[in-house]
Amino acid sequence: MNRRRLAPIALAAVAVAIVTGLFLAPRLSRPETLSGYVEGEPLYLAAPVAGTVKAMFVVRGQEVRAGARLFVVDPQQLRAQRDQAAAEVASTEAQAQDARKGQRPAELAVFEANIAAAEARAVDARADLRRTTPLVRQGIYAPARLDDVRAAAQAAEAALAAARRQRDAAVLGARQDQVRAADARVAQAAAGLGGADARLADVAPLAPAAARVEEVYYQQGEWAAANQPILSLLPDHRIKLRFFVPQASRAAYRPGRTVRFACDGCAQGLTATIDYVSPRPEFTPPVIYSREARDRLVYLVEARPSVRLNPGQPVDVAPLEAGR
Known part of the structure; x- marks a missing residue:
């Protein structure tokens, strides 16, 4: 076989061997x-409300420590809500303290007047019962008359006892239902204040951990939409x-x-x-x-x-x- 024909075949075989290897x-x-x-x-930090970025404390590539300030979105609206919640807490606490003080002298005078009137009616009812009892026995009045007089006397005594209990409760300040209601209003107002504080903190978040600032999407003075990332940390x-x-x-x-x-x-x-x-x-x-x-x-x-x-x-x- 001609050497010229063998050379291409040999080269092809070598190439196949190399590719296969x-x-x-x-x-x-x-x-x-x-x-x-x-x-x-990355961690993407945003504010829950829309507003102007009032301050940007970091730049891209900066190293920050845990708890470092990052940015602030306009807190005016949330601060007003927080102040309103704080005023509500102060108001309900004052009402709760007032409920624990009991009745004031002017209010106690009303109870004393009610007791005096109840005592007068009870005295009259007892006297009427004493007069009627012998007359019924003598047959001058019917027995039904004695039952009516006795019932009236018992009602007068019950009214006198109730008036005295009301006066005693007022003196001791035992308006428990009002106190419990006032305490419930205080707890409700305190919860509202806690929520307002949390929302106010959300517009000025702190770095959750030591990190690098990977990207800053909004600068000071720019308007940021609610829940739109303002910067990212790594x-x-x-x-x-x-x-x-x-x-x-x-x-x-x-x-x-x-x-x-x-x-x-x-x-x-x-x-x-x-x-x-x-x-x-x-x-x-x-x-x-x-x-x-x-x-x-x-x-x-x-x-x-x-x-x-x-x-x-x-x-x-x-x-x-x-x-x-």
């Missing part, structure tokens, strides 16, 4: 690293690694285990703690371009790093071995 070799060997990236979960504890493991190695990864990883420009020996392993497999996302993992079924794993990283940064994770 490049295609199959990664699938026959275990990958040295797992590809992944850093992801952050706390360190909401930054995580996301990487994908082959299904054959899935059993080696579980929450609580530690993985080692590396990234460009990072220190050596970095670690992260696994806190989530997806229960469902998936195909390698397009963002992962490693030839070893392509077209394989993988599981998502999330881990919390021990150092601060930047979202979007690629990382290489050292694979784990089952049982270790």
Whole structure:
């Protein structure tokens, strides 16, 4: 056979061998690293009411501590509602204190007058009963007359006792129903004041944790709609690694285990703690371009790093071995 004909055939065979090796070799060997990236979960802070941003205390990229002031949305309307609720609390507390004081002297005089009138009617009824009793016995009056007089006397005595009980309750300040009603109004007003304070605090939120200001969407003087994010924070504890493991190695990864990883420009020996392993497999996302993992079924794993990283940064994770 002519050497000129053999040369192209040999070159084609070599090319096929090279392509086959490049295609199959990664699938026959275990990958040295797992590809992944850093992801952050921001916190979006907003106000529950629409208004002008009166103050903005931070800028994009700034580090803030837990409890730091961030921004203030016009609090005028909510402050007026809070002041109204505070006035309602003061009013109901005054009413409750007044209810516990009992009747005043002018009111007690009314009770004394009622007792005097009841005593006079009782005296007359007793005297009438004393006169009528012997006359009934003598047959001058019918027995029914005695029953009527006796009933009238008993009613007069009951009225006198009731008037005295009312006077005693007033002296002791035992208007329990009024006191309980006044206390209920105080509790209701206090709850309204607590709600007003909470709404007022919502227009000037504080940083819930140490974080970086990722984005500021509104500046001082701009109008912000209700529940519209005004800025976003990225706390360190909401930054995580996301990487994908082959299904054959899935059993080696579980929450609580530690993985080692590396990234460009990072220190050596970095670690992260696994806190989530997806229960469902998936195909390698397009963002992962490693030839070893392509077209394989993988599981998502999330881990919390021990150092601060930047979202979007690629990382290489050292694979784990089952049982270790």
